[in-house]
Amino acid sequence: MRVSLQWLQELVTGPEQALAPGPLAERLSLAGFEVDAIEDLAAQAGGVVVGFVRERQAHPNADKLSVCLVDIGAAETLQIVCGAANVRAGIHVPVALVGATLPAVNLTIKPAELRGVASSGMICSLAELGQTAEGEGIAILDELLEQVPPLGAAVGPSLGLDDQVLELAITANRPDGLSMQGIARxxxxxxxxxxxxKAPEIAATSQPLPLSASDRVAVEAGGLFSITALDGLKVAPSPLWLHQRLQKAGIRPINNIVDITNLVMLETGQPLHAFDSKRLAVIDGDSEPQLASLGLRQALDGEEFTSLDATEHKLSPEALVVTYSNRPIALAGVMGGADEAVNEATTSIWLEAAVFAPQAVRRSARSVGLRTEASSRFEKGLPREATLAAADRAVALLKQHCAANVSGRWLHKRAEQPIEPLQLRRDALLNLLGPVEDGEDYSDLSDDRIVQTLTALGCQLAEEIDGEGWLVTVPPSRLMDLQREVDLIEEVARLVGYDHFACHLPDPLEPGGLTPAQQVERRLRRQLCAAGLQEACSFSLVPAAAGRIPLANPLLADYGYLRDNLHGELLGAARRNLQSGQPGFWAFEIGQVFSSDAARSARQLLAGVICGERRGERWSSSGKPQPPSYHQARGLLQQALAALAIPIEDRPLTQHPLLHPGRAAQLVVEGRPQGWFGQLHPEQAEKLDLPQTSIIFELELDALLIAATRRNRWQPAFAPYATVPASERDLAVVVAASTNSAELLQVIRKAGKPLLEHAELVDRYEGGQLAAGQCSQAFRLRYRDASRTLTDEEVEAAHSSIRAALEKQLGALLRS
Structure with a gap:
């Protein structure tokens, strides 16, 4: 929002020092209206004065140049070479003196010689002064100004270039900030x-606007739709003051009718639109437009519409359109149509003032890829109470500057709901905000200051009977923002100034810190990185696919669904990295995914991809690429999880559609399946253009955190070095080929207590020496007692108990 300081000072009376650009920008920024920039318009015309062209002669050496003698009220006239076709003797012009700088064209004026003729200065065009110009050539002040300033006077004030413009960033909850009246308040x-x-009033006929039943449903969504008919208008260029106000706001002037509707929008925040009513009547072949032909509906799929900027659009049912004889004449709240627009021949108009539902306008604007000054205001929500006042203001200006006559007004609106007052408790406000600075001391805010602050915003306060607070009626312009007691408290703090309140530390002071689950998660990230994987962060919105949850209001059509997995984006990133020449892609991601079940639950997952190789040398492999095998990749994941002492068991997995049926495992945490690990299925690898040896895994993060935080099992514990020797034994047993080594190790560790110190698998064999369906698994067992050296008999006894347990529980036979 561009705010002219001169215009603002016309709407607000207050201390002159407080309304200066610097202090005002600081106060607005502290109050929540961030000032992005302050544009000093005077700089655009610095060193530019009023001059009078005494003589104009053709340049002796150039056909398109003129040599002018320009009087600037000084003792000597200036000789200036000018290339404009419209320069002539007897006109007043803006003259940039030697040394002046024109920021609009990034030019500093210096004495020059053009084709052999000296030139001291430059006669300026409006564009060179940063203004909008209708045609080419220099600016002729006699045509632009009602009264030309004296020769030598600065030209800036006459062209409105003695102002400063504040660039404000308006947040979504403050639609009142998109109007000069709102900023003024x-x-x-x-x-x-x-x-x-001051809001002028007009005497206009008020009667129901005839709309069909289906159209009325759409009107109810917004709440108000009005048409004011005016005739006898004369279209002409806008007066200079109106022209300048629009330019300062960044809006291009067009003609007096359109400019007045834009001015009222800037002033009140209410967008208006003027239809040429005679051109509407042509649609039905009538001499006068008929209100019964007016309607409001959703657009038809593929319906054509040409907007004011002469762009043709193919509409969709998401667009809300104003119709005449069922033909679209405007995108409701966004932009009018070209065929019914005001032009030089317009003599009568229908002035539309309406309130459309913010969601409907947002969908319409997005469906056609348009964002206008009007749509940005409707999207944030407008109060219905100010709509007709804005129309009245426009009508008054149209009467004054366009000789308009009002022939009637037709209105359709939803029944207004009374505004319920909000309770503001004195204790709640004082406890939340604390004491405020009062000279050198701090004291609680007085009731008078609280009442004065809220009243200044337009609120009406009534003290409660019990005297504990107030009942506050919020003005219509702030209903979108002030909906709770805490909102009112925030307004008091904002306007008093956050920097004026005392700073209180919590009492008592308590140290902060991470929860055990947060500590484990951070440790897990570090361990995965230490294992060689990089952390990735992918977009949580994805394209449409079966089973995904759609967003009600997506920002992008191609990313309008919540993701239901993490591995999809990781595999895509792996493909892009390998295609760009990288030797490998090892990455993991921790993030949330969403399922489309009845509960629409969200889960935290850990997913990773190990694809290709990542190493700094190749001499050990004779220069050949050597990606990690299945077991090496599984070891990398185990390396990270082992640092958290998370017990994980691998079980065969053959039915996963993404994984190789013979090289995949189900990961079991504390007896429950919580994820999977495996090599990418060959068909999937070919489809994604990835190596056949690509590894992918996925784990439920919550299950890992719960397992890792049990009794702080990952905390390091002191263990003394052994001072006595250990005794090692090998044990080879024949079991069914389907028996997992994890099951055997579990039995071995339990049966070998308390002397068994360590057990590990060293060999697994299937072959001709064994019967079909059987395998041999060999283990190395280490026995030790921390206090003494074990005897062979003690070791043999423990070894025998292990053999007996294996035979009894798993049917294992000692391999001979």
């Missing part, structure tokens, strides 16, 4: 001033 409340806002 805010500034008046901040500086302790008064607003000078």
């Amino acid at each position: 805010e500034v008046a409340a901040l500086v302790g001033g008064q607003t000078q806002i």
Whole structure:
């Protein structure tokens, strides 16, 4: 929002110092209206004065140049070479003196010689002064100004270039900030001033606007739709003051009718639109437009519409359109149509003032890829109470500057709901905000200051009977923002100034810290990185696919669904890295995914991809690539999880559609399946253009965190070095080929207590020496007692108990 300081000072009376650009920008920024920039318009015309062209002669050495003698009220006239075709003797022009800088064209004026003729200065065009120009050539002040300033006077004030413009960033919850009246109320409340806002009234016929039943449903979604008919208008260029106000706001002037509707939008925040009513009548072949032909509906799929900017659009049912004889004449709240627009021949108009539902306008604007000044205001929500006042203001200006006559007004609106007052408790406000600075001391905010602050915003306060607080009626312009008691408290703090309140530390002071689950998660990330994997962060919104949850209001059509897995984006990243020449892609991601079940639950997952190789040398492999095998990759994951002492068991997995049926495992944490690990299925690898040896895994993060935080099992514990020797034995048993080594190790560790110190698998064999369906698994067992050296008999006894347990529980036979 571009705010002209001169315009603002016309609407607000207050301390002159507080309304200066610097202090005002600081107060607005502290109050929540961030000032992005302050544009000094005077700099655009610095060193530019009023001159009078005494003589004009053709350049002796150039056909398109003129040599002018220009009087600037000094003792000597200036000789200036000018290339404009419209320069002539007897006109007043803006003259940039030697040394002047024109920021609009990044030019500093210096004495020059053009084709052999000296030139001291430059006659300027409006574009060179940063203004919008209708045609080419220099600016002729006699045509632009009602009264030309004296020769030598600065030209900036006459062209409105003695102002400063504040660039404000308006948040979504403050639609009142998109109007000069809203900013004026805010500034008046901040500086302790008064607003000078007067809403003119007009006498207009008010009767129901005839709309069909289906159209009325759409109107109810917005709440109000009005048409004011005016005739006898004369289309002409806007007066200079109106022209300048629009330019300062960044809006291009068009003609007096359109410019007045834009001015009222800037002033009140209410967008208006003027239809040429005669051109509407042509649609039905009538001499006068018929209100019964007016309607409001959703667009038809593929319906054509040409907007004011002469762009043709193919509409979809998401667009809300204003129709005449069922033909779209405007995108409701976004932009009008070209065929019914005001032009030089317009003599009568229908002035539309309406409130459309923010969601409907947002969908319409997105469906056609348009974002306009009008749509940005409708999308944030407008109060219905100000709509007709804005129309009245426009009608008054149209009467004054366009000789308009009002022939009637037709209105359709939803029944208004009474505004319920909010309770504001004195104790709640004082406890939340604390004491405020009062000279050198701090004291609680007084009731008078609280009432004065909220009243300045337009609120009406009534003290409660019990005297514990107030009942606050919020003005219509702030209903979108002030909906709870805490919102009112925030307004008091904002306007008093956050920097004026005392700073209180919590009492008692308690140290903060991470929860055990947060500590484990951070440790897990570090361990995965230490194992060689990089952490990735992919977009949580994905394209449409079966089973995914759609967003009600997606920002992008191609990313309108919540992701239901993490591995999809990781595999895509792996493909892109390998295609760009990288030797490998090892990465993991921790993130949330969403399932489309009845509960629409969200889960935290850990997923990773190990694809290709990542190493700094190749001499050990004779220069050949050597990606990690299945077991090496599984070891990398185990390396990270082992640092958290998370017990994980691998079980065969053959039915996963993404994984190789013979090289996949189900990961079991504390007896429950919580994920999977495996090599990418060959068909999937070919489809994704990835190596056949690509590894992918996925684990439920919550299960890992719960397992890792049991009794702080990953905390290091002191263990003394053994001072006595150990005794090792090998044990080879024949079991069914389907028996997992993890099952055997579990039995061995339990049966070997308390002397068994360590057990590990060293060999697994299937072959001709064994019967079909059987395998041999060999283990190395280490026995030790921490206090003494074991005898052979003690070791043999423990070894025998292990053999007996294996035979009894798993049917294992000692291999001979």
